[in-house]
Amino acid sequence: MHKPVLTIFYQFNPWYSTIGGIQTLINTFIKYAPNEFEVRLVGTGSDRTQKVGKWQEAELAGREISFFPLFTLENDNFRSLIPTTLKYAAALVGHSFASDFMHFHRLEPSLAALNWQGEKTLFIHNDIQTQIKAAGDKNAILWRRFPAAYFALESLLVRQFSQVFSCNTDSAQLYRQRYPSMGDRVKYIKNSFDNEIFYPLSRTEREAQRHELAKRLGLSEETRFILFAGRLHPQKDPILLVRAIAALNEPHTHLLIAGDGELAADIRTEIAQLGLSNRVTMLGALPIEDLAQLHRISNVFVLSSAYEGLPLVVLEALASGTPVVTTRCGETPKLLATDNGVVCEVRSPECLADSLQQIILHPENYPSTSCVRAAQPYAARTVMRDVYSGMFTRWEKRTLSIAS
Structure with missing residues (x-):
């Protein structure tokens, strides 16, 4: 046969x-x-x-x-x-x-x-x-x-x-x-999500590797990383996210943008105009193993999209033990609970900044175990x-x- x-x-x-x-x-x-x-x-x-x-x-x-x-x-x-x-x-x-x-x-x-x-x-x-x-x-x-x-x-x-x-x-x-x-x-x-690639670290390993990344980027060891990963396309609305970083009044926070696309030049212009060059790093397109490493050591993953289905990158973040901030679009808000993410109800830089701040100021409310538990059925x-x-x-x- x-x-x-x-x-x-x-x-x-x-x-x-x-x-x-x-x-x-x-x-x-x-x-x-x-x-x-x-x-x-x-x-x-x-x-x-x-x-x-x-x-x-x-x-x-x-x-x-x-x-x-x-x-x-x-x-x-x-x-x-x-x-x-x-x-x-x-x-x-x-x-x-x-x-x-x-x-x-x-x-x-x-x-x-x-x-x-x-x-x-x-x-x-x-x-x-x-x-x-x-x-x-x-x-x-x-x-x-x-x-x-x-x-x-x-x-x-x-x-x-x-x-x-x-x-x-x-x-x-x-x-x-x-x-x-x-x-x-x-x-x-x-x-x-591929659970052989996306998985959490212990708290000690997470902190050590986060400090190492901060050192590599010339940042303070206290830096808390906000991660965006995806195509730089109007659907993902990365410009909204950059403006949210400008509205986020939290020292030692740094946005990592992993991805490439037609909005790359516009994002760089927005970063320069808002004076955010020392608070945002554009990494370009990364191999999946490198992206998985960033998921494991970031403090929060953010989705600023205008529309979605259920983005794989959200599952990958949760599986890595990282809480998620999302706009109200697609299936992600139905997936998140109060102990693994925050849903931004208004599509504005201020609302997105407030949502990020909730996790950055109170990481103890979003334990790694809760994030991993939410992703597990999607392995x-x-x-x-x-x-x-x-x-x-x-x-x-x-x-x-x-x-x-």
Whole structure:
């Protein structure tokens, strides 16, 4: 009996530093795939040794996979005039990647798959309705300018999916209401963090390594670190966070910004104009192991987003024993409790600063154990085992049905 084949579709190259929860989730799906599955990834190339338009065998996180780069994409942390998702969707046209299982992390590329046979799953990472209506940069996503066109496209494409998974309960409910005939196919799925990479330190180790980082950055040993990690994109609203640091009247606090993207230059300008050069450090895109180390030694992680699903980076922070401050968006406020984070009810620098101050002044109210406890149900090994178990059971039933 042949192995079931899972093909994952997304516009990235997993061997190169790339920022985003979708990329991290895909890497986790590959790492924890059981040996009973053959895993393939249709992505993009960024290395001349990778032949575009050809299947090639590769290894990722100790797992053998087949990789097919559709085209070369030098840096997917920055948007171009034509959205990468549309380039990727266009490049899929004319190919057939029909498989036992097909995972799509954007809707648009599935246009090429309408006639492909196999079980298709769509992962919804944001509440698209909130995303389209969100205030601010109208260029944040193309569909903000053409919402009617998006929902028409969605209505055409979504019915091909055997399953629609959302990491946001509100978004899942919205899809059930919009497509009542698909109600039993729309499901909430837990996002998951890699618990082999994100874990807490003892209090002694945490303090020692925090002091070492402060020394390395030329800061006081008393420095308390606020961490932001993610794409520097209007969705994440890092400008709001920088302004919150200006409003935070607490000495020896320092913001670490781990990430890259189109707002990087604007952030540097804002930092200079607010006179925060000695209170903010921009680290650029970091390897996941380096980011995990920052999670373990930071005093608080902050999410300043305008809209979200359930960001993996929040789970990674909690799993590292670090409390979270978040704006009221996505699933994160439902995850947090009074002993592992603070929800900022008003999207303003002052409110965000006040929320950060609560944790900075009273760390004893947000113990590491409470943070880790909140993240534990989302550990990758557990979540992936359940997902793959369900897939394998369905595949066996289909295979036996065909054989009989």
